[in-house]
Amino acid sequence: MLSPTRLIASLPSNSRHLALLLGLLLLGLAVASDLLNRAPQLTPPLLAAAVVSALLSGWGVPRLRQLKLGQVIRAEGPQAHLSKAGTPTMGGLLVVPVGVIIGALVAPSDERLPAVAAITLASMAIGAVDDWRSLTKHHNTGLTPRGKLLLQAISAVAFLAWAAYEQQMGGDIALPLGWVLPLGLLIWPLGLFVFLAESNATNLTDGLDGLAAGCGAIVFSGLGLQLMLRGHEGDPALAGFCAAMAGCWLGFLLFNRHPARVFMGDTGSLAMGAAMAAVALLSNSLWPLLVMGGVFLAESLSVIAQVWVFKATKNPATGQGRRVLRMAPLHHHFELGGASEQQVVVGFWALSLILVVLGLVLLP
Template identity: 50%
Template sequence: FAISASLGRWAVPWLQDLKTGQIIREEGPQAHQMKAGTPTMGGLFFIPVALLVGAIATNFSISVLAAIGLTLLYGAIGWLDDWRVIQRKSNKGISPRTKLILQVGGAIVFALWLFTHHAPDITTIHFPFGLALPLGVLFWLLAGFVPVAQSNATNFTDGLDGLAAGTAALTFLGLAILTAASSPDLMILSACLSGACLGFLVYNRNPARVFMGDTGSLAMGGAMAAIALISGQLFGLLILSGIFFAESLSVMLQVGYFKATKDENGTGKRLFKMAPLHHHFELSGWSELKVVGTFYGVTVVLMAIAIGLCGHYA
């Protein structure tokens, strides 16, 4: 926390000097237009801090290095997208197809590493009350899917000041608690990431002085997925990530319903006033602070549930 918060005092002005101002999408809530020009790519300063401290504190543990590798790879994909947005001075970065191909490629590489270094029972998903689901070879498909899904869900959540950083800090804290007994090295990395997110929140809270960009959100999602896959805490991550997946699901439902109800003029109906979900609440009259505070509260409850249900087999 202290390193990330201290580094931000130098990094935020540096990002401003680089003219990394955020381009706000025109179809978004009009209140967000005043945020145009706020520097983005804040993930460049708080993510590396967490990874470096985590690596040193765990004496460069192989499992931590693997998680760091996926985190950096997804952060690089996010940086490429952010950089293209800044270059084009629009909200269009690399194409969704290119981004997806890069994400899937990174997930496959990570899954291959996991295949050669995994624990004997890693292909079994553990649930509360002693229940377990042996997936066998299907687990490796899941291992390729989870990083892509988690990183995109985290990216969708990064739409309000402090929302993604705060919920990620709580999620990483939950992962640290769940992995403390079985994977102490990953516990340390999770704690470092949680602290770094809180340090970034000093500058990202409302009114935000910097945004994390895809550089930060994709990296955080990749880190969550890697930690959960290596430690066998996929079910715990599913609970902890309730807000992230609600945001992602709202986008999928919105797009699907719009296409299903599209008439001959190309006009369809919408389930939500706007997606992702946080924008729906904004357009329903909620203040940005109320939405963020509520989502924090929900994440705290989800963290308590995850610890209560999954902590006994951690």
């Protein structure tokens, strides 16, 4: 039986063809959903966002290079990544507004969409500050972890305060088989945790060319699909927003696939996680997000496990401890196990697709 590392290492790695195949697959799912619902709810925003973000990225990447916004690569990472130093970053500035604007135009009268757009853009701004400080300091750290979490928490609390005032969130979590988890007032601290956890999980996943962008497009598509399959008419407003966000990352993937000509940076990854969290909380889709976003969850847990085990087994004399992975986050573990960067990315895309299907089967 093949180990996960050997299985990933056996995958194809033609990034251009696979990125195109991924885009066609997600477009096909959107079209199929629209045919089932007899209304074009997902396909137009997905296509529009993909085309606009691709065009804007094509225009903007040379500008980012001219501004010398080159990524600083951390020395502790895989040595093969040192060649990526100088690749333009902050690409999220080019595509996140595209997804947000097109997504908000899906249903202009729906008061939830401006709120989701606001938390997404606020998280993009926090990421931009983090990226900018990293670039100006010529180091792979921008804001301090505590400072970044504080800014994220402030924006999340503002969103949750609006949701409480407008009564947009209930106290129950829908689970499969008709089960309901009643949380009451505990939904609010859980909501804050979801924002912080999801934004930082997508941030940790953004470590290989096309990894976060591809997985993000898949998960947003899955969230949109499950929202349209729920009930009689579904939730076309939030589903359309998800489709637009999926489209913007598909367009970006044309330039972010291996070898990446631009990185999204914290500017993009923090916004991606915040948008997912906001949609999930407003649509009672925390369970689908947990399942479909399993890759993001695994990446986050891999870092937590690595740090915890190292500290728990640390020898005071040598300062060394045990490690459960070759390197965290999880994608680096497979890289150092012999799989190429492209094979790891394709493997994680495939896993995300499987988890989306599982999430659709286990609809609450």
